Amino acid sequence: MATFKDQGMAALAQVIDPELGVDVVGLGLIYDVTLDDAGECVVTMTLTMMGCPLTEVLANDITAALQGLPGVQHVEINLVWSPAWSIARMSRAARLTLGV
Template structure:
């Protein structure tokens, strides 16, 4: 898969929309967990993200799935996960489709 660097953010989000949270059955982008995706000239792809809770037992599994998905892009040589807690994740960050799938109505 070849991605132009100037379009990498959009395509990176598209790639990460294939990574499913195994507990919730919804993709990480739809859950609103992915805040940013960037690739530099050396091929280092940095993903800024959060989790629904601190101490999530699936952190390693999700990190591996994110790395595997992004490494399929020709420009990506290495993936770095930048796990942040600000801004705090809330259900407001979820897409409409994710809220419907999880039965979250408000």
């Protein structure tokens, strides 16, 4: 049976960064996703740069993707800057797609 983290990451893999055209998991932006007994889902993530103009768009898409999972009552996004994002965090497929 898949853990909630597995289910959450699979749902988040459907969220596409509209600027880059690659999913947020493949980009390495998602550090963790958890669900507590009260239905509080917390996503710990970063962005490729501070002040990203798509922050709100991504937050809305992430929330929508996770709210469809069983047991999720509320989604909280914990935006962190450490560890810092780098190209090394990207999946091989994302690197190939972006030509890096």
